[in-house]
Amino acid sequence: xxxxxxxxxxxxxxxxxxxxxxxxxxxxxxxxxxxxxxxxxxxxxxxxxxxxxxxxxxxxxxxxxxxxxxxxxxxxxxxxxxxxxxxxxxxxxxxxxxxxxxxxxxxxxxxxxxxxxxxxxxxxxxxxxxxxxxxxxxxxxxxxxxxxxxxxxxxxxxxxxxxxxxxxxxxxxxxxxxxxxxxxxxxxxxxxxxxxxxxxxxxxxxxxxxxxxxxxxxxxxxxxxxxxxxxxxxxxxxxxxxxxxxxxxxxxxxxxxxxxxxxxxxxxxxxxxxxxxxxxxxxxxxxxxxxxxxxxxxxxxxxxxxxxxxxxxxxxxxxxxxxxxx
Amino acid sequence: xxxxxxxxxxxxxxxxxxxxxxxxxxxxxxxxxxxxxxxxxxxxxxxxxxxxxxxxxxxxxxxxxxxxxxxxxxxxxxxxxxxxxxxxxxxxxxxxxxxxxxxxxxxxxxxxxxxxxxxxxxxxxxxxxxxxxxxxxxxxxxxxxxxxxxxxxxxxxxxxxxxxxxxxxxxxxxxxxxxxxxxxxxxxxxxxxxxxxxxxxxxxxxxxxxxxxxxxxxxxxxxxxxxxxxxxxxxxxxxxxxxxxxxxxxxxxxxxxxxxxxxxxxxxxxxxxxxxxxxxxxxxxxxxxxxxxxxxxxxxxxxxxxxxxxxxxxxxxxxxxxxxxxxxxxxxxxxxxxxxxxxxxxxxxxxxxxxxxxxxxxxxxxxx
Numbered sequence: 172x173x174x175x176x177x178x179x180x181x182x183x184x185x186x187x188x189x190x191x192x193x194x195x196x197x198x199x200x201x202x203x204x205x206x207x208x209x210x211x212x213x214x215x216x217x218x219x220x221x222x223x224x225x226x227x228x229x230x231x232x233x234x235x236x237x238x239x240x241x242x243x244x245x246x247x248x249x250x251x252x253x254x255x256x257x258x259x260x261x262x263x264x265x266x267x268x269x270x271x272x273x274x275x276x277x278x279x280x281x282x283x284x285x286x287x288x289x290x291x292x293x294x295x296x297x298x299x300x301x302x303x304x305x306x307x308x309x310x311x312x313x314x315x316x317x318x319x320x321x322x323x324x325x326x327x328x329x330x331x332x333x334x335x336x337x338x339x340x341x342x343x344x345x346x347x348x349x350x351x352x353x354x355x356x357x358x359x360x361x362x363x364x365x366x367x368x369x370x371x372x373x374x375x376x377x378x379x380x381x382x383x384x385x386x387x388x389x390x391x392x393x394x395x396x397x398x399x400x401x402x403x404x405x406x407x408x409x410x411x412x413x414x415x416x417x418x419x420x421x422x423x424x425x426x427x428x429x430x431x432x433x434x435x436x437x438x439x440x441x442x443x444x445x446x447x448x449x450x451x452x453x454x455x456x457x458x459x460x461x462x463x464x465x466x467x468x469x470x471x472x473x474x475x476x477x478x479x480x481x482x483x484x485x486x487x488x489x490x491x492x493x494x495x496x497x
Numbered sequence: 498x499x500x501x502x503x504x505x506x507x508x509x510x511x512x513x514x515x516x517x518x519x520x521x522x523x524x525x526x527x528x529x530x531x532x533x534x535x536x537x538x539x540x541x542x543x544x545x546x547x548x549x550x551x552x553x554x555x556x557x558x559x560x561x562x563x564x565x566x567x568x569x570x571x572x573x574x575x576x577x578x579x580x581x582x583x584x585x586x587x588x589x590x591x592x593x594x595x596x597x598x599x600x601x602x603x604x605x606x607x608x609x610x611x612x613x614x615x616x617x618x619x620x621x622x623x624x625x626x627x628x629x630x631x632x633x634x635x636x637x638x639x640x641x642x643x644x645x646x647x648x649x650x651x652x653x654x655x656x657x658x659x660x661x662x663x664x665x666x667x668x669x670x671x672x673x674x675x676x677x678x679x680x681x682x683x684x685x686x687x688x689x690x691x692x693x694x695x696x697x698x699x700x701x702x703x704x705x706x707x708x709x710x711x712x713x714x715x716x717x718x719x720x721x722x723x724x725x726x727x728x729x730x731x732x733x734x735x736x737x738x739x740x741x742x743x744x745x746x747x748x749x750x751x752x753x754x755x756x757x758x759x760x761x762x763x764x765x766x767x768x769x770x771x772x773x774x775x776x777x778x779x780x781x782x783x784x785x786x787x788x789x790x791x792x793x794x795x796x797x798x799x800x801x802x803x804x805x806x807x808x809x810x811x812x813x814x815x816x817x818x819x820x821x822x823x824x825x826x827x828x829x830x831x832x833x834x835x836x837x838x839x840x841x842x843x844x845x846x847x848x849x850x851x852x853x854x855x856x857x858x859x860x861x862x863x864x865x
Contacts, residue, residue: 235707236707237703237706237707257709260707260708260709261709263707265704265707267700267703267704269700270700271699271700271701271703271704272701272704273509273513273701274699275513275516275517276509276512276513276516280509280512284505284508284509285708287502287504287505287508288502288505288506288705288708288709288710289708289709290501290502290709332704
């Protein structure tokens with residue numbers, strides 16, 4: 172599909188599909204979402220993270236036109252959600268956290284129902300139905316009741332129904348919670364495929380490895396957006412690895428026993444277990460030799476010490492700590 | 498488009514109703530209710546268990562007991578001995594009425610003196626007791642008049658009661674037409690409230706509200722299938738009423754069905770209102786009961802409204818089914834036409850407008 176710039180709806184930048192400014196929602200005295208602003212480019216996979224109850228779902232509900240913001244606005248695909256909440260619904264797809272299709276209808280009945288709800292009929296409905304069935308491999312399951320599908324297949328059906336009307340933006344609220352690793356990988360392959368076709372994806376997740384796969388991530392904590400950007404940019408932030416500090420990985424025997432020992436070492440800011448290794452945030456003046464000696468005097472064998480890049484988890488941990496201290 | 502997605506919702510709803518195992522009860526319940534109210538609840542009080550302690554044992558005393566039994570109100574089940582025994586049996590509940598004829602009953606009559614018969618009545622069921630007392634008094638007066646030489650032919654005043662519309666005073670004629678109103682209301686209030694709340698409970702409403710389906714289509718698409726069910730049930734009960742209980746429809750069946758359709762509007766709107774204040778089916782059930790109880794007890798369906806105390810009587814005017822029950826009885830029993838029923842029709846129409854507007858304002862295509 173070719174789109175000339177003149178066809179594109181006016182938006183802050185022709186590349187931006189979601190533009191959120193000062194979005195706020197209060198329930199009585201409680202502020203569930205506090206002045207959140209961010210931009211998402213077309214075709215991006217936006218990973219939205221945050222603990223339960225931090226305001227993730229409230230943001231999604233406002234963006235989908237389900238909940239009226241108390242203040243601020245959001246423009247999706249050129250449409251102001253606060254002014255025209257119904258108009259946005261033709262352009263978005265949404266899969267909720269829990270399975271919310273009709274368990275007492277068959278796979279095919281669910282697809283046809285949502286197709287018709289989105290205004291598809293005749294040949295177009297037929298074509299789109301076949302397209303999503305093929306895309307998600309649901310073909311053999313069409314006569315089965317949705318309630319009889321396994322978790323992973325239910326998730327596929329939910330995505331299929333959300334894609335019928337070829338939405339410009341697809342919201343997926345914890346799409347991989349509780350499904351098996353194969354289904355999880357399949358779903359991510361699909362997300363990359365859709366992103367490549369220009370669909371913007373807004374995904375919430377608790378998995379850090381999924382966050383690492385996103386083109387952009389946002390982290391919300393206590394109703395505030397702590398940070399938002401590309402994973403690489405976030406990792407390079409000064410707050411994550413302050414000036415004069417380094418991150419390193421230490422491979423040693425008995426890492427659990429060594430953890431407390433390293434934490435007590437002067438110049439060590441933070442030490443955490445990472446599989447069979449220890450991740451350290453330390454003063455750059457702290458010599459690797461000092462660390463090695465400390466470990467070996469503790470009766471453990473130090474196999475390797477190497478500098479590492481911060482992970483997204485490190486980013487969120489640092490920012491959350493700074494926020495609770497300040 | 499105001500009704501975008503209407504046919505899709507209606508179709509989906511129909512498939513779900515057809516597939517739902519509890520649907521068969523939807524058609525079974527009206528039949529059971531009709532049978533209970535039509536057959537089992539017989540307010541015509543007859544055959545009250547009666548015992549007799551006849552100390553006189555004369556032709557006169559036997560004639561009196563026979564007259565009592567002939568009324569059909571009393572069933573003389575046993576002859577007992579001793580006042581205490583009569584009392585004991587009534588306390589035990591094995592008899593409701595005890596007739597005690599004193600030893601000098603016939604002697605006093607023959608002497609032309611006033612003879613007294615004691616009738617003990619169990620007052621724990623007030624309607625049975627009232628009926629027993631009145632019937633017993635009537636039998637007493639009649640016998641006294643006859644002894645004084647007054648016969649029906651020679652009496653100076655004669656009351657000739659003629660009962661119109663239900664000459665045999667069968668209570669099924671009273672209950673079954675009103676039952677149509679109650680059943681229609683049960684179906685519409687509970688089923689529509691459940692249909693909406695169930696979607697909220699299962700999370701499917703959340704999925705629906707992110708689609709461009711219009712609010713009108715969402716509500717209407719859910720209501721239409723239940724309207725059809727309601728009308729089918731109405732026909733069902735009408736057929737049972739006509740062919741099983743032998744209650745003919747005196748008036749215009751078409752008028753009856755049209756006004757039934759009108760009654761569906763406020764009833765369905767109440768169902769939607771219930772759904773907007775309930776977040777799960779248990780709550781909807783309680784709210785539904787809150788509407789159903791006054792509808793059954795105060796609408797005049799079961800008990801006459803005229804005898805209710807002031808404030809309660811005023812309350813009955815706020816219950817839509819009150820007017821529908823009047824319409825049903827009017828058309829079915831008295832053959833009333835539209836011009837006799839226009840006040841009830843108008844009030845139902847007002848209820849329809851108010852409740853439909855209120856429910857569509859309350860029902861929002863938003864969540865949380």
